Amino acid sequence: MTIDVKTLAFVNFYAAMGTLEKYVEYDETARSIAAAQDLTVRFKVKDGPDGVLIFEGGKISVQKYDGMRKTDIVLWCKDPDNFNKVVDGKAMPIPVKGLFKTLAFMGKPTSPFMQLTGKMAEIMRKKEFDNPAERELSTKLAFYAMVAGIAQVGNNDPIARYAMKRVLDGKIVLGIKDVCYATLIKKGGNGPDAHLTCVRHKEPDGRAFMTFDSIDTAKGLIDGELDAMACISGGSLDTRGHMLMLDNLNKILNIVPKYLA
Amino acid sequence: MTKTYTYSKNVETMARAGKVIPSGVYGHLGPAEGCMIPSSAYPFFIDRAKGSEMWDVDGNRFIDFMCGYGPNVTGYCDEDVDKAALEQIKKGNCTSLPSHIMVDFAELLTSTVKKDWAFFCKNGGDVTTFAIMISRYYTGKKKIVFVNNYYHGVAPWTQKPDSPGTILEDCCNSLYVDWNDIEGLKKVIAENKDDIACFISTPYMHGNFVDNELPAEGYWQAVRKLCTDNNIVLIVDDIRAGFRLSLEGSDNYFGFEADLICFCKALANGYNVSALCGKEFLKGAAGTVPYTGSYWMSAVPFAAGIANINKLKANDACAHFKAMGERLTAGLMKTANELNVPLVVSGPPALFYLRINDPAGNFLIHQEWVAECVRRGVFITNHHNHFMNLSMTKELVDETVTICSEAMEVMVNNHPGMFK
Known part of the structure; x- marks a missing residue:
């Protein structure tokens, strides 16, 4: 890519x-x-x-x-x-x-x-951590960078823009359960004004939801060491709500790692 | 209160699957694409199926309204279809020359769907792709008009540039219009004069997560005329709806004639065959475009297909699908009205789509209800239309209504005050 x-x-x-x-x-x-x-x-x-x-x-x-x-x-x-x-x-x-x-x-x-x-x-x-708190901090920061990265890649990458425009208007809440949350807000429909904004907290009235059940799951998925589909099957990655929004979001997410590497 | 299911062997099997199969179960039968929300409410693997019921690896019984996402049209393990298939197995299946029953099947199919020829493949995507190739070869043009919210398979030409494995160039001849939008289609044709090879669409809009929409009065007739006037091949993707609205094909059901029509799911009750049927003027093109596959002339699915179509005809199957769909959706609506739940039923009764309307537009309430239904033994989904089959009975429909009503009550009780 x-x-x-x-x-x-x-x-x-x-x-x-x-x-x-x-x-x-x-x-x-x-x-x-x-x-x-x-x-x-x-x-x-x-x-x-x-x-x-x-x-x-x-x-x-x-x-x-x-x-x-x-x-x-x-x-x-x-x-x-x-x-x-x-x-x-x-x-x-x-x-x-x-x-x-x-x-x-x-x-x-x-x-x-x-x-x-x-x-x-x-x-x-960091790959090796001095203590669990440091590992948690690293994961939380990586999570926020990933979510903000989705917005920027979706708004700017020529290929990701196709998917971003097809995300329905509304809020997508992403989070690590009971640890931290962020929300992507899509506005502008499917036209030239379409854009995503990231806010680093959980907004009400979400239309779609993606929640990692733990720091371990979030870290494994962000680092590419876990398979997202396996996590969905096993329940450690919970996706619900308007799945077409998440489907298009995932297409952006597939592109994000090359920018955050 | 119905006992809710647990899935320990399902989970165990999925763990094994994940080690040796990408995604464990990939595609539309898997937990991700199958929108199994939450995954803990759903089974993953089946042990056996019969008629309209299936039993998972934990022994849980389900009344199944997904029908394998369409192929189960006569009933799982239908004795007549299976008998025909077993007899053909003894005679030969994948042989160096095709069995003569390929001709029998083509004759039966073309006379049933009122087309001049049939070309057999395996999957729906095989025949939609072939239809595009034929239209491009015949017209000498390159662009494809799609209707937004479409699904015509997973080949790169059906995708958007952001889809993994697809590149921008795969999509550069794609044009898009909205469903039922004749003015939009006229505009697209005017803007791409002499470039459009084909218009491809399902016979009605059965996209996921949207209420299914039937064609507006005169819509298909107007599309037909625009295609004829502009030398555009009119392709109907009847893979999902075929043989459930009418055995003659959905173009005839809606009062127009497609140039090419794609069949698959309900063609042979689960035996693997798909068919592209077309009009005489495209037969030469279909014979010229290079297209073949190792298993496309296997005889067993042809035998199954013949038995299947004959059984559907003999039992006035589409009338049965409609009656069962109406009985079920009426029962669900009665409960919904009693509980003040804003349930929306759309699409033809044979392929009904369900959605609980919620102000947030996020499907959470609907997904919760569907999950409670599945946990109690009714296999439905929250994102996709459902399917009726010939083995469905009034008794199973009524049992379904009872289970789904209980599930709806559970959902309502989980949200005190929401449905007053």
């Missing part, structure tokens, strides 16, 4: 960086790093995502830039490929606003942004 660089940029921003929202919520050290920041960083990628990373009161949120929000730092990337290299640590964006704040924010490995993204990536990629 071909990787579309623009889609990858959206995944990197909203799904990968976006998971910082949950990382600082779950991890005390990460939260203390975030709490020391109080600024809004805009990533402006030509022909790619234009969004803001907001540090406020020890929380992080990642949003689309609305044209109104006051920013402390503006980082410019000439194209999605350039942004993807920034995310990989192989390039630096051009700071067009807040040069000194940029240097403090991400100028060296010990800078807060580099620490947060580096530690989060390390935990998410």
Whole structure:
């Protein structure tokens, strides 16, 4: 499968960086790093995502830039490929606003942004864990990245868009039972305005539901070590509701791993 | 209160299956595509079946309204059909020359469905694919018009580009219109003048998770005229509905004539044969397009098919399917009305589709009721139309209504206040 660089940029921003929202919520050290920041960083990628990373009161949120929000730092990337290299640590964006704040924010490995993204990536990629809590954190972060990735891949990948448009309007609730939930909200019907949005909590009035029965099942499926059909048969992956919505969602989900690898 | 079933041997067998068969049970008979929600309510494997009933590996008995998703039309292990098949087994099955009974079967089938020729394959997808190839060869054109919510098999030409194993180029000649939308079809034809090889559709809309829709007055006649006027081959996919609405084929039932019509499920009561039947002007094309398979001329399914069609004819089968479907759906609606449950019945009685209407549009209540029915011995599904067969009796229908009514009461009691 071909990787579309623009889609990858959206995944990197909203799904990968976006998971910082949950990382600082779950991890005390990460939260203390975030709490020391109080600024809004805009990533402006030509022909790619234009969004803001907001540090406020020890929380992080990642949003689309609305044209109104006051920013402390503006980082410019000439194209999605350039942004993807920034995310990989192989390039630096051009700071067009807040040069000194940029240097403090991400100028060296010990800078807060580099620490947060580096530690989060390390935990998410880890295969051997020091304790169950670390394994649970890794799985939860991977879960949120996966769900946010579905939205971005569905909205941007040329093939996944076919499936995204056919998802009926409404909410699809995904979760690890009694642990964490996220909701994908589809709007815009089957036309050019069709799009998916990810919110990192359980919304009411879902039309379709996909629930892993445990951290183990979620981890096994996300890592590709378990067979989804076997999990459905055995009841460890519960799918219900409007199954045509999940059917199309699964077609997007099949494409997501190549972007989150 | 009816005892609810448990499935320990089913689960054990599925665990074994998962080790040696992809997905354990793949496709529409499996828990995922079969929308077995929750999977704990459903059996996975059958030990035996007879008539309209089946017994799973745990010994649980089910009255079955899925009929193998269609093939069970005369009744599981029907004595007349099986006898014909067993007699043919003794004479030969997959031989170096076809048995003469292939001709007998073709004569019987073409005279029954009022077409000029029959071409035999194995599965529904074999004949829909062949129909597309014939239409492209005959017209010299390439595009296919589909009706949204369609299902014509799993070959790449039937899929969308996002389907695993399908590529964008497989779908670049696909055009889509809505069911019953003549103006939409006119527009598509105008926009693709001289490019459209065929229009393919089921005789009525029996998509999954949607209320089934019959053709509007004059719809098929208008489609027929548009196809004729624009040199478009009109293909009817009668794989699911064939021989349940009319033994003459669903095109004749709805008062028009298809150029090509695809049959499979109800053709031989579960013996593996499908057929593409067509009009004389396409016979040459059907003989020219290269298409064959190792088992396509096996004689046993032909013998079964002959016995099956003759039995359906002799017993006025379609009238029986309709009567049983009406009796069942009337019984279910009576209970639903008494319990204030907004049950919706759609489609022809022989192939009824059920849905409990819920404001959230999420099928959860409906899936809960269906699961309670299955746990008590009525095998129905929440996503697909159902099937009647010739062995269905009033007694089994009434037993079904009793079980499904109890299941509905259980569902209602699980949600105090919801159905007032």
